Amino acid sequence: MDGAHQARQKLREALGARLRGLRKDGGFASGRAFAAATEWQESKVSRIENGRQNASEEDIRLWCRKTNAQDQIDDLIATVRHIEELWLEWRRQLQNGAAPRQERALPVYARTKVFRVWHPTLVWGTLQTAEYAAETFKQVVDYYEIPDDTESAVAKRLERQQYLYQGDRIFNVLLAEQALYTNFGGPEVMRGQLDRLLAVMTLPRLSLGIVPRRAEMRIWPGNSFSMFDTRLVLVETYSAEFSVTQPREIALYAKAFDLLKASAVYGRTARALIRSALDGLG
Numbered sequence: 142m143d144g145a146h147q148a149r150q151k152l153r154e155a156l157g158a159r160l161r162g163l164r165k166d167g168g169f170a171s172g173r174a175f176a177a178a179t180e181w182q183e184s185k186v187s188r189i190e191n192g193r194q195n196a197s198e199e200d201i202r203l204w205c206r207k208t209n210a211q212d213q214i215d216d217l218i219a220t221v222r223h224i225e226e227l228w229l230e231w232r233r234q235l236q237n238g239a240a241p242r243q244e245r246a247l248p249v250y251a252r253t254k255v256f257r258v259w260h261p262t263l264v265w266g267t268l269q270t271a272e273y274a275a276e277t278f279k280q281v282v283d284y285y286e287i288p289d290d291t292e293s294a295v296a297k298r299l300e301r302q303q304y305l306y307q308g309d310r311i312f313n314v315l316l317a318e319q320a321l322y323t324n325f326g327g328p329e330v331m332r333g334q335l336d337r338l339l340a341v342m343t344l345p346r347l348s349l350g351i352v353p354r355r356a357e358m359r360i361w362p363g364n365s366f367s368m369f370d371t372r373l374v375l376v377e378t379y380s381a382e383f384s385v386t387q388p389r390e391i392a393l394y395a396k397a398f399d400l401l402k403a404s405a406v407y408g409r410t411a412r413a414l415i416r417s418a419l420d421g422l423g
Contacts, residue, residue, distance in 0.1 A: 152224050154192030160204055161190040167208025178207050196221055238290035239278050243297035249369055250304050257368035257398045261317040264334055267301045268341055273334040274298050276326035305344055312347045315401055317362060318354040321418035328422045335419045350405030351414050360400040368394055
């Protein structure tokens with residue numbers, strides 16, 4: 142189970158514990174008694190309370206009616222919807238191509254003042270060259286079998302780069318050394334991308350750290366994630382984009398970022414790692 146599934150499971154378990162408390166406060170000492178009152182299987186009550194089954198909105202309404210907790214219906218239903226919305230299938234998001242998803246990101250970038258980004262395997266999108274971005278989108282198109290709108294998707298992704306130069310935004314970006322070697326498009330594309338990294342390192346509001354492959358780690362690398370202030374974290378997996386908005390969960394990602402940052406190198410040392418990767422291209 143990856144981190145996204147674990148977080149979602151934790152939320153289900155928290156909801157189940159809350160419903161268990163309502164059941165007991167409502168005078169049902171056992172799951173069996175509550176199952177009889179709702180005409181459910183006892184196993185269903187157990188699965189919901191232990192976070193092994195999603196509670197539907199109708200389940201919540203009936204649960205609250207039976208336990209005289211109607212005042213909590215709206216809040217609990219909002220929790221159920223939040224759990225379901227956390228996990229957005231990529232195929233659904235990309236059904237009209239990759240460009241619309243890139244465009245939806247722009248307002249989030251415009252509102253954000255402090256970015257914290259971790260990527261263990263490739264260069265973060267906002268620092269990509271057009272050629273490198275095109276290679277990544279070609280893979281997205283092939284993998285998810287979606288309409289090929291690579292050119293417009295690249296244009297939308299590059300549009301984010303305006304925020305590197307506008308306003309007082311702060312960009313804290315961490316890449317694992319592997320990101321310098323993951324090959325998208327061959328030597329020429331990679332050479333251009335690595336040159337681009339060397340160039341953007343001079344930007345005053347961009348802090349680019351590299352985690353060397355032999356660095357002592359204080360936390361496992363995990364999935365890539367992007368933090369937007371303390372409001373939102375986006376985590377990408379093969380099947381979905383996981384959206385984190387709960388303050389407690391966001392705090393965990395902030396802690397993870399700090400632990401990853403402790404293993405990173407900056408400035409001349411980071412430049413040396415990038416130049417070494419460039420030298421390896423011949």
